Amino acid sequence: MKVGLEKVDMHKGVLVKALLDSGATGMFADRAFVEKHSFKKEKLERPIKIRNVDGTSNSRELVEEKIKVNMYFKGHVKRIRMNVCD
Numbered sequence: 001m002k003v004g005l006e007k008v009d010m011h012k013g014v015l016v017k018a019l020l021d022s023g024a025t026g027m028f029a030d031r032a033f034v035e036k037h038s039f040k041k042e043k044l045e046r047p048i049k050i051r052n053v054d055g056t057s058n059s060r061e062l063v064e065e066k067i068k069v070n071m072y073f074k075g076h077v078k079r080i081r082m083n084v085c086d
Contacts, residue, residue, distance in 0.1 A: 004072035009040050009080065013072070029082040030068060039067040041084055046082060062085050 001020060006013035014037050026048075032042060044066055050058035065084040070077055 003074070006070040006072065007037075007039055007060050007069060008068050013070075027082045028063075028082055031084050031086050032082050034067055039069070041065045041067055044083070050085075 002015055003018045004013050004015050006023055016033075029039070043067065044064055047062040047064045049062060050060050052058050063083045063085055066081050067084060068079065068081055071080050
């Protein structure tokens with residue numbers, strides 16, 4: 001599905017294809033995407049350990065940064081936090 005993501009510090013946006021995963025424990029953004037579009041990253045207060053679906057540790061180990069964005073979808077808007085992953 002297509003959603004709009006707006007930088008909260010600059011009010012500039014980008015239209016993106018998003019994957020909806022009803023089993024996910026959070027919202028994630030790819031580091032290359034975040035850097036390409038110059039989203040402002042912030043350190044997480046506590047890093048998040050990444051686990052695979054089967055419960056094993058992921059090779060990436062920890063998520064340590066986040067971005068805050070306004071997400072637009074079909075006339076609705078919500079400010080969300082997305083964890084930045086490699």
